[in-house]
Amino acid sequence: MSTADQPTITIAGATATGKSDLALNLAEHLGGEIVNTDSMQFYRGMDIGTAKLPVGQRRGIAHHLIDILDVREEANVQTFQRQSRKAIADIRARGKRPILVGGSGLYARAATDLMEFPGTDAEVRARIESEVEADRWGRHRHLQEVDPAAAAKITPNDSRRIVRALEVIELTGRPFSAQLPDYQAIEPTLHLGLSVERTTLHERIATRVGIMWEEGWVDEVRNLLDCGLAEGRTASRAIGYAQIQQYLAGELDKDAAQEQTTIRTRQFARRQDTWFRRDPRIAWIDATAGDHEANAAKALDILADTTATIADTAGPER
Template sequence: MSTTTQPTITIAGATATGKSDLALNLAEHLGGEIINTDSMQFYRGMDIGTAKLPIDERRGITHHLIDILDVREEANVQTFQRQAREAIADIRTRGKRPILVGGSGLYVRAATDRMEFPGTDPDVRARIESEVEADRWGRHRHLQEIDPAAAAKITPNDSRRIVRALEVIELTGRPFSAQLPDYQAIAPTIHLGLSVERKILHERIASRVETMWEHGWVDEVRRLLERGLAEGRTASRAIGYAQIQQYLAGELDRDDAQEQTTIRTRQFARRQDTWFRRDPRIVWIDGTAGDHAANAASALDAVADTKS
């Protein structure tokens, strides 16, 4: 089968499961190029805290949609959808296999599935954000009343999605649930997922956070603050970056900042897993052992077995 008709590959899963290594191994075996679907890796300078692979560790494999935003800019899934689909088409014209990797579930789906994204209104968004910030649980209860299907899929702790759901409903007059994806791909796609036993994943997350601090995460945040990090609506709220800003402001000590980052990352990993587990198309690979070669072999078997 020619590369122009071979399915696109996505690699999903929670943070710290080994997605980047798997993507590199598959790209080497299949002649692929990698498209980033981690929304925090869009930001220039957010390297340590997002586990962004340094260029010299990318094995010469081309990566797309990394370092495309300034920390003051807001990530936009509609813009990303266009950019990702353009990157997929470009990769195919050069006879390569597109491999999408990242843990931002909506961005993965936006690139490969039939999804439309209603516009936004800055004034409406700002008003709803202030309402949710003042009473997140109350706004979630309101969402339950006007769109129970959407509320069932959005937790009360997910402020950003509560805001977006209420904004879409107000702007379109339609339920936000009508905009939710229904797992219809626009082209043949193989969906792979990496899973790790929860206890092991929690240990990996704690170790990763500690290592990131040791490798200069605090200095990275200092540099980004000089470039306007605190003004960024998306980047400034990223897990770890927000806690380090509190640490630098004297609001948290080092231990508390690390602990809060670890806890938030574990909570985020659970939300990622919940999101991806809803997708019946994903072929799951157990990456608990941390054996990258074995993960790649399992993934290649899954690719070979999946019908395009």
């Protein structure tokens, strides 16, 4: 099998499951480069709270699509789709293996799957955002009426996706569910997922939040506020960053800010797991033990089986 036919690798899973370590180990073994699919790691200066690997810990492996946005800017999946596909093509042109890693499921899918993203209208979106902010549950009930399939996949707590679904319906006249992907990749891709037993994952999250505070997360937020964090509609609402802003404003004490961050991170991890579990293509690895080398060995076994299957399906190399 030629280098061009070797599958792209994606690594999915909830926060704190060990995705970054697996990506580094696979990149070292396979001669790969890493493409970030964590939407919060797009932001310059949001380092500690997003668990962004410092350059010195990247083992000399090229990382793409990290630190590409100012905290005032809003992440856009359509733009990311173009950027990520260009990064993948460039990596392949250098004879390297693209390895996509991150916990933002929609962004990972946008990079590898057949997905189209309808445009947006600032006025329409602003109006719908105000409606959802005023009555999120009512707007979700409306979504259930006009697009039951979309409403079944979007929780009433997911304001951003409610807004987007209603915006697409209004702009296109078509159900938002008609735009949802159906798990068709644009090229051979191996989808890996890391899972951790829930109690263990909750303990890891609580420990990680505490360590992040000790490493200077509060100072990081102070510096970002000077750079316009409060003006950023996406970055300012990131888990932990929002709670630390409340702490700095005197609205929460330290213990409450950490506890709320831990709780919201656990809730987010559950939503991540739910999203990724819907994808039948993902090969899951139990990473509860935290043995990064063992996880990499399992991933390489899965890759070998997948590569053999692709080769058998493709027939003789052209």
